Amino acid sequence: METVFKRTPTLKDSITHYCPGCGHGIAHRLIAEVIDELGIRGRTIGIAPVGCAVLAYDYLDVDMIEVAHGRAPAVATGMKRTNPDKIIFSYQGDGDLASIGAAEILHAAHRGEQITVIFINNAVYGMTGGQMAPTTMIGQVTATSQKGRTAAGQGYPLQVCELLAVLPGAIYIERCSLSSPAQIRKTKKAIKHAFELQLNGTQGLSLVEVLSPCPTYWRMTPAKSMEWIDNEMTKVFPLGRLKDVTCAT
Ligand SMILES: Cc1ncc(C[n+]2csc(CCOP(=O)(O)OP(=O)(O)O)c2C)c(N)n1
Numbered sequence: 503m504e505t506v507f508k509r510t511p512t513l514k515d516s517i518t519h520y521c522p523g524c525g526h527g528i529a530h531r532l533i534a535e536v537i538d539e540l541g542i543r544g545r546t547i548g549i550a551p552v553g554c555a556v557l558a559y560d561y562l563d564v565d566m567i568e569v570a571h572g573r574a575p576a577v578a579t580g581m582k583r584t585n586p587d588k589i590i591f592s593y594q595g596d597g598d599l600a601s602i603g604a605a606e607i608l609h610a611a612h613r614g615e616q617i618t619v620i621f622i623n624n625a626v627y628g629m630t631g632g633q634m635a636p637t638t639m640i641g642q643v644t645a646t647s648q649k650g651r652t653a654a655g656q657g658y659p660l661q662v663c664e665l666l667a668v669l670p671g672a673i674y675i676e677r678c679s680l681s682s683p684a685q686i687r688k689t690k691k692a693i694k695h696a697f698e699l700q701l702n703g704t705q706g707l708s709l710v711e712v713l714s715p716c717p718t719y720w721r722m723t724p725a726k727s728m729e730w731i732d733n734e735m736t737k738v739f740p741l742g743r744l745k746d747v748t749c750a751t
Contacts (some may be wrong), residue, residue: 510538512563519557523716523724525680526554529562529622531561531646532690533593536697537564546589547581549574551603553595554628572603577618588702593616598628600636600660607666608674611707614671618696619709623739624716636660639738644719645732663711667744673706674699675744679713681731685741686704695746704748 506597509515512534520526537543548557548566551574559566569577574592582590599607601623626644627633633646637659639676641650651659667675674696678689689712696708713735722730743749 510535512537512543514561514563515543518561521718522657523714523715523717523727524628525556525624525712525716525738526622527561527599528710529593529620529685529689529714529734530555530558532693533591533684534562536690536694538554539694540697540701542589542697542701545587546591547585549578549581549590549592550597551592551594552629553598553622554612555593555595555622556629558593570677572598572601572606574598574603575606575617575619578619579610579613579615582597582617586616587620589697590616591620591697591700593620593682595628595635596621596623596625596637596662597630597633597635600662604636604660606660607709611666611669611709613671614673614706616703617707618703619701619707620693620696621709621711621733622714623662623711624714624719625735626669626716626719627718628719631672632716637735637739643721649750656665661739663709663744664741666707666709670708672745673704673747674708675711676709676746677711677713677739679731679736679741679742680715681713681728688741692743698749699707704749712740 634644676692716725
């Protein structure tokens with residue numbers, strides 16, 4: 503029989519704890535494939551804070567550090583500065599990066615740290631039961647916005663890419679999604695580019711935001727969740743490359 507898919511070595515042969523339809527597993531696979539394609543498995547260190555991906559070390563076969571909520575960019579800073587030959591990436595949820603860790607990512611980008619940030623935006627706090635995150639959409643019902651988020655009540659969804667793109671220390675900022683095979687392929691390209699910038703020694707922070715489904719706490723089927731990303735999330739979080747200092751345009 504013809505082999506149509508082969509697990510890339512950096513993705514461990516294990517069953518994940520993620521809910522059906524969750525995007526984390528897809529994002530892990532993309533990162534693992536990029537690491538293998540770039541041949542950097544032995545020199546890559548991943549940093550995952552708390553959140554649904556807290557067990558990423560069970561799935562990615564690279565050195566992984568688990569850190570306190572929101573603190574990945576600070577730890578990544580220390581790791582990169584003391585191990586400049588290593589490739590350092592953080593893997594952070596939107597609750598983690600845009601809420602408790604907002605200051606960490608802002609200042610890491612502001613300082614132009616040479617790190618790669620994979621930012622998984624599923625518009626809720628998944629691990630703790632689907633509470634509202636800074637990225638929760640207006641009208642979205644969550645455990646802590648039971649009548650739907652309102653601008654007057656809880657403020658607007660926070661657009662992290664737009665916020666960071668204005669900082670000179672941020673060299674590459676792109677927003678992608680996992681809503682279809684075509685989008686997944688684009689996301690992989692973006693993740694690869696972010697790793698390549700660090701590999702090439704380009705000084706500054708790269709961040710790829712990934713709009714990712716959470717069917718469990720969106721209370722939708724996995725298929726509807728993909729549609730919701732395309733039809734609703736991308737209105738507030740438009741896809742595309744916001745900044746790339748390596749491109750002329
Ligand atoms: C200091 C601290 N505050 C709160 C928590 C509880 N907590 C664990 S994960 C989490 C939110 C995770 O959401 P997100 O980063 O969006 O990741 P997801 O689980 O959705 O993938 C919170 C609030 C904690 N572990 N530590």
